[in-house]
Amino acid sequence: MTTLDRSTTRPDLGLSNVSGARTVHTFCRYCLAGCGVEVTVRDNRVQRIAPDKANPYTWHDFCAKGRTANEVVEHPRRILTPMKRVGDDYVEATWDEAIADIAARMTKLIAEEGPDTVGVYWGNPAGFSIPNVVFQNGWLDAIGTMSRYYVGSVDQNAMHVVATAMYGSQLFAPIGDIDNSDYFLLLGANPAVSAWGWADGTVPDGWRRCLERQRAGARIVVVDPVRTETARKADDHLRVRPGQDWALLLGLIKVVLDEGLEHRGDCDPTTGLATGVDDLRGLVREVDLDDLAARCEVARADIERIAREFANARTAMAITRTGVAHHETGTIGEWLGHVLNVITGRMDRPGGRRYQRGYVDSLRIWDVMAKPMTHRSRVQGRPMVAGHHGLDELPDEITTPGRGRVRALVINAGNPVVSGPDGAKLDAALAQLDLLVAVDLVQRESHRHAHWLLPGVHWLERDDLFSLTSGLQDGSFVQYGRKVVEPPPGAREEWRFYCDLTLAMGRPLFGYRGVNTAVRTSRWLARWTGRPGLAFSPRWIDRLLVASGRTVKWRDVMRSRHGLVYGERQFGRLREALKTPDRRIHAAPSEFLDRTRELLRTPAPAPPPQYPFLLGNRRHRHSMNSFLNDLPGLHRGCRHNAAVLNPEDAAELEIAEGDLVRVFSAVGEIELPATISDEPRRGLVLVDHGWGSRVFDPRGGAPAQSYGVNRNLLVDASRLDPLSQTPALSSAWVGVAKSARSSV
Numbered sequence: 001m002t003t004l005d006r007s008t009t010r011p012d013l014g015l016s017n018v019s020g021a022r023t024v025h026t027f028c029r030y031c032l033a034g035c036g037v038e039v040t041v042r043d044n045r046v047q048r049i050a051p052d053k054a055n056p057y058t059w060h061d062f063c064a065k066g067r068t069a070n071e072v073v074e075h076p077r078r079i080l081t082p083m084k085r086v087g088d089d090y091v092e093a094t095w096d097e098a099i100a101d102i103a104a105r106m107t108k109l110i111a112e113e114g115p116d117t118v119g120v121y122w123g124n125p126a127g128f129s130i131p132n133v134v135f136q137n138g139w140l141d142a143i144g145t146m147s148r149y150y151v152g153s154v155d156q157n158a159m160h161v162v163a164t165a166m167y168g169s170q171l172f173a174p175i176g177d178i179d180n181s182d183y184f185l186l187l188g189a190n191p192a193v194s195a196w197g198w199a200d201g202t203v204p205d206g207w208r209r210c211l212e213r214q215r216a217g218a219r220i221v222v223v224d225p226v227r228t229e230t231a232r233k234a235d236d237h238l239r240v241r242p243g244q245d246w247a248l249l250l251g252l253i254k255v256v257l258d259e260g261l262e263h264r265g266d267c268d269p270t271t272g273l274a275t276g277v278d279d280l281r282g283l284v285r286e287v288d289l290d291d292l293a294a295r296c297e298v299a300r301a302d303i304e305r306i307a308r309e310f311a312n313a314r315t316a317m318a319i320t321r322t323g324v325a326h327h328e329t330g331t332i333g334e335w336l337g338h339v340l341n342v343i344t345g346r347m348d349r350p351g352g353r354r355y356q357r358g359y360v361d362s363l364r365i366w367d368v369m370a371k372p373m374t375h376r377s378r379v380q381g382r383p384m385v386a387g388h389h390g391l392d393e394l395p396d397e398i399t400t401p402g403r404g405r406v407r408a409l410v411i412n413a414g415n416p417v418v419s420g421p422d423g424a425k426l427d428a429a430l431a432q433l434d435l436l437v438a439v440d441l442v443q444r445e446s447h448r449h450a451h452w453l454l455p456g457v458h459w460l461e462r463d464d465l466f467s468l469t470s471g472l473q474d475g476s477f478v479q480y481g482r483k484v485v486e487p488p489p490g491a492r493e494e495w496r497f498y499c500d501l502t503l504a505m506g507r508p509l510f511g512y513r514g515v516n517t518a519v520r521t522s523r524w525l526a527r528w529t530g531r532p533g534l535a536f537s538p539r540w541i542d543r544l545l546v547a548s549g550r551t552v553k554w555r556d557v558m559r560s561r562h563g564l565v566y567g568e569r570q571f572g573r574l575r576e577a578l579k580t581p582d583r584r585i586h587a588a589p590s591e592f593l594d595r596t597r598e599l600l601r602t603p604a605p606a607p608p609p610q611y612p613f614l615l616g617n618r619r620h621r622h623s624m625n626s627f628l629n630d631l632p633g634l635h636r637g638c639r640h641n642a643a644v645l646n647p648e649d650a651a652e653l654e655i656a657e658g659d660l661v662r663v664f665s666a667v668g669e670i671e672l673p674a675t676i677s678d679e680p681r682r683g684l685v686l687v688d689h690g691w692g693s694r695v696f697d698p699r700g701g702a703p704a705q706s707y708g709v710n711r712n713l714l715v716d717a718s719r720l721d722p723l724s725q726t727p728a729l730s731s732a733w734v735g736v737a738k739s740a741r742s743s744v
């Protein structure tokens, strides 16, 4: 591990001509809490980031990641202009040079190999800038490639698969109504650390609100193999066997249906909200509660008790998140969580899971705009999930010879070598690309073979309105995310890169010819009149979308510096919003029933003798996936991750606190210090994800810095949830042993 030399002066962002002190109210865009922040700026430099206590909705989760956001903006190794690889070094170039070179190389490759030879991987921060994703897709549609990879295949794909089958749209997200709930069943979620919000909603301050309900008498039941910060506060903590939530949930559903505790109205076969309940009855008749209890290692009596409590509570919700998704059983776990809510009458009722349109009707826009994604992957012949192929497929798509091989790739705000499975395999494949373009703020592990580094902008440097995901917001709230400081002159908002690249490739943006002409004409007008505001910008689209929603006025949105609460929470709108042809929730899609029966036929997985442990996962309050671990303001003390072992396992292995240990699997090996704690259950070794990503210095040429190790190097990419194509990131079998060395 190297130490970061902070004596390096901050980069000259070339902005000294912008002067004056001011305060800007905006919101943090690192995670879905979306905390309102008050930023003090002087001479285009951020002086202080504090919670915006005048924000009517979203500031309570405010944390050190938001407070130190400026350390990313002023990162000493930030990419400040496009940089081109020449031998082992990078040289600065202009945007015109970058776009001309990338366009020419991609056009030539497409002529030789067809459109699928150019691909993209987009990561989590791209999703926090709607123009970024929209214009990236506009470019992908323009060139006609289906080589599309994204973070969803290591995150929320299971949710999209379930939403498509049950509610008729991959974007249909029933959001938890925390403030009215008496019973919280939280599976695979650690909101005390990660905040409350996933693909199932933007829920600011969710955990504090949940604890407030607990003080008023609500029960919190946490299902997690780890005694997390969340589990410590729970009334019940069920230390489920990893990957076996589906068995626990199926047990709960069996008790509800066998004991007649279901909501009669919602389950009525002809008039109810849900169809398929009889198929569920058929399924649970086939299963034995003792078998399910043995699979998930939760006592039968606990399953019976929780099922009754959940069904009988005045109001209740079950929430399933990444801990459920990151297993081969992820989609079934996710599905059964929704089923439990549906059959106990928790949908569209206070305290359960509700649907509200938001100020823009994204589901309708999606219906009109989304193109069918029926492509099958070249090597494995697999379908797309939520419009993308599985990240695990990317290495072979790059290295397997044949027409359509991926030879050029853009990595857009992502770090898949660290965030995805078997990073070593992906890294080796990336080295074989003819063209790798990284659009990021700094050069990280996944960008080390990049031919071009293109500087993106940080959320403090851009305006954002989450119009297309307004339906994900818990509560009727809108805030325009204002730009706080000007970006470095050489950096550009990502959407512009995709827009200009498409124009340079002579392809029709979004697949429609007229768009290119409109963009060109607006830019010409702006130049001709000397009014830059006339040039096309995504704000045009935002204004149109807001107008189309007929719910809030653009002027009011722009005037509300702290955000705007525009209405009450609504109930009773769910049924009309469903996108299934019969406007009912499909509680028992046949592909899920089939997969469940397959799981029931298969014995619970047993560890191979040489790898007796399961590799568990944690997030750190001060980490954001892989990209904040190098910030000195966030990680003053501990600058690495550790292997966290249960005391009994540690004693058996003769491992003491601080010992260097080897953690190894069939695909990789890492070495890191041990921590002994009662957090993990026996047989589980916990290693935080997101560490061990190098930060390179393309401008200065100093050696790369790295903190901690990448636990995903141990994950076998071939073990997948077949329905969502999510790799089993939290079910890798590993061995643990004391290292022969005493320090790294």
Ligand SMILES: Nc1nc2c(c(=O)[nH]1)N[C@H]1C(S)=C(S)[C@@H](COP(=O)(O)OP(=O)(O)OC[C@H]3O[C@@H](n4cnc5c(=O)[nH]c(N)nc54)[C@H](O)[C@@H]3O)O[C@H]1N2
Residues within 6 Å of the ligand: 122, 123, 124, 125, 126, 151, 154, 155, 322, 412, 413, 414, 415, 416, 418, 419, 420, 439, 440, 441, 442, 444, 455, 456, 457, 458, 459, 494, 617, 624, 625, 626, 627, 689, 690, 711, 712, 729, 730
């Ligand atoms: N084992 C394990 N693996 C996991 C997970 C887990 O729980 N366990 N979690 C998964 C989940 S939920 C997720 S979301 C993924 C994350 O996976 P990714 O999204 O692939 O990875 P990040 O670490 O978020 O990397 C984001 C990159 O974007 C850059 N960046 C940040 N802001 C901006 C910006 O505004 N513009 C541009 N252009 N770049 C920016 C950062 O510098 C960084 O390089 O990891 C997944 N992987």
Ligand SMILES: Nc1nc2c(c(=O)[nH]1)N[C@H]1C(S)=C(S)[C@@H](COP(=O)(O)OP(=O)(O)OC[C@H]3O[C@@H](n4cnc5c(=O)[nH]c(N)nc54)[C@H](O)[C@@H]3O)O[C@H]1N2
Residues within 6 Å of the ligand: 031, 032, 124, 155, 187, 188, 189, 190, 191, 193, 194, 195, 197, 198, 223, 224, 225, 226, 228, 240, 241, 242, 243, 244, 245, 321, 322, 323, 324, 327, 616, 617, 618, 619, 620, 621, 622, 623, 624, 625, 730
């Ligand atoms: N500080 C911080 N906050 C974040 C992030 C971050 O990196 N750092 N990332 C953001 C992102 S991109 C996302 S998607 C969200 C994710 O937010 P969450 O989905 O809450 O993710 P985690 O905090 O990883 O919590 C997952 C929990 O699942 C448990 N788990 C693992 N396997 C199983 C299992 O088989 N069954 C059950 N029941 N539990 C299991 C783990 O022990 C862990 O406690 O957090 C967001 N917030």
Ligand code: SF4
Residues within 6 Å of the ligand: 028, 029, 030, 031, 032, 033, 034, 035, 061, 062, 063, 064, 065, 066, 067, 195
């Ligand atoms: S990173 Fe922290 S400050 Fe930013 S939105 Fe999430 S919880 Fe709020």
Ligand SMILES: [Mo]
Residues within 6 Å of the ligand: 124, 155
């Ligand atoms: Mo995520």
